[in-house]
Amino acid sequence: MADGLAGTASVPGAASLAAPGSPHASMRGVTRVYPGAAPVHALGPIDLDLARGEFFSVVGPSGCGKSTLIDVQAGLAVPSAGEVTFEGRPVSGKVPDGIGVVFQEDASFPWLTVTDNIAFGLRRAGVDPAEVRRRVEYAVGFMGLRDFARAYPVQLSGGMRQRVCIARTLVLQPRLILLDEPFGALDQQTRLLMGDELLRLWRETRATVLLITHALDEAAMLSDRVGAMSARPGRFVDLLETGWPRERDSSLVAEAGFGAITARLWSHLRAESLKAMGGAPP
């Protein structure tokens, strides 16, 4: 239990940063240990409250448990300890209605065209065909896949496949969107533009977003709040508020405050990344 105390102590002011009223999603003392001959303590303890409509990003060194955090919040993995909630109800072992996940790996279905991939979840949910067509058409355009609507994933680049997966999740209109390094396969320019699109989408849908990213500038530009994680087992070593207005885009990178935020994130991550790579912090 010393772990639990240490975890809470390492997040000064986490509780005060939580939204007034009940959080949209929350984790309390959440840890995840992968069982086995040599159990791996991958995550936590984590305490996190996501306010409804908030854009929250997580940065952390490789292997620190970011994907595990998403799995646990989504209900794809059961926490070894602690509690996870979504819209006031406990989450465990099953993905609740209203949560959408975009995975780190390419999850497009190779036997379906781009259009059919994007329509997949809607069709399984029994949504009216006209409505499916409307939403899919919009998503195809939104994600810049118009010329490839009839192509199969094998004919697409890695970044385009990831856009298909994002679209497939977005058309389900989730209220909480969990994105695990969705732009990992994109070049810097496209990444910034996709960030703008994501912001636009976030404003339009009023969804809550939890974004995992390894790009500090992306986290700094997109988020209301950024959590910096320690090396495995991942905990928050810093939660910082960016203070950006809701109407924002990638032109923020020119703001004076932007550099300060990125610098602060890097100061945490530098040490933790060195630890994650087995080196000693300077």
Place this chain on the structure above:
Amino acid sequence: MSAALARPGRPRGLALDQPLIVLALLLCWQGAYAYAGSSAITSPLATIAYAASMLQQGWFWSNVGATALAFFYSLVIASLIGVLAGLGLGLWRFAGDVTEPVLAALYTIPKVTLYPLILLLFGLGLPAKVAFGVIHGVIPVTLFTLAAVKGLPPVLLRSARAMRLSPRQTLLHVLAPAVLPEIFTGLRVGFSLTLLGVLIGEMFASQKGMGFLILNGINLHNVKLTTAVVLIVVVTAILANAGLLAADKRLRRQR
């Protein structure tokens, strides 16, 4: 093993390859005839002529029917058992990990050691022929299906869970389409081996069928008959396999 097959499109020069292979086989055949003489094998032309005359005879077709029936039963049974066992073992990962090497080992032991056992169990006739077919075909189908399920990227099943699919929907709309091409390859390999098994079964355990005709021709020194039946079986098998291979490639075109 699917990587090489997965490339879309037709390799160039295929149209020329096939006639060349046929020509080479005919030359080998003619060579064998020149070497061994008419007491062992008949010449290509004489055989083709005799095979054509056989195609007009009732006794020949009743033997074809016997083989086709046994083959049909064997293929259905081997496919069903193989696909179900492969799916079960693949989904129940632990069992799959334990059984796969055992199956692979079983696959390599000469099936001939099982023949006496099958004859004791099933006697002579259709059931024994079917059993011979099944033991030859079932293991490759199982292994291919097992490999397909084990090779499935876990993120596809995680996506199914994230999109709140029911187990039935996951099976029908994710698992089945994901493993289908690989299973089809297994069925294609199983097809050839099952046919082989049935023919062997007919040689050992039957008074009817193509395998029986081949053995009968050998016993009666009817070289013409043996060679003609072998020719017809080989041509049929090659055509069927080419058809299945084309279907296989079609299935994989999108991958």
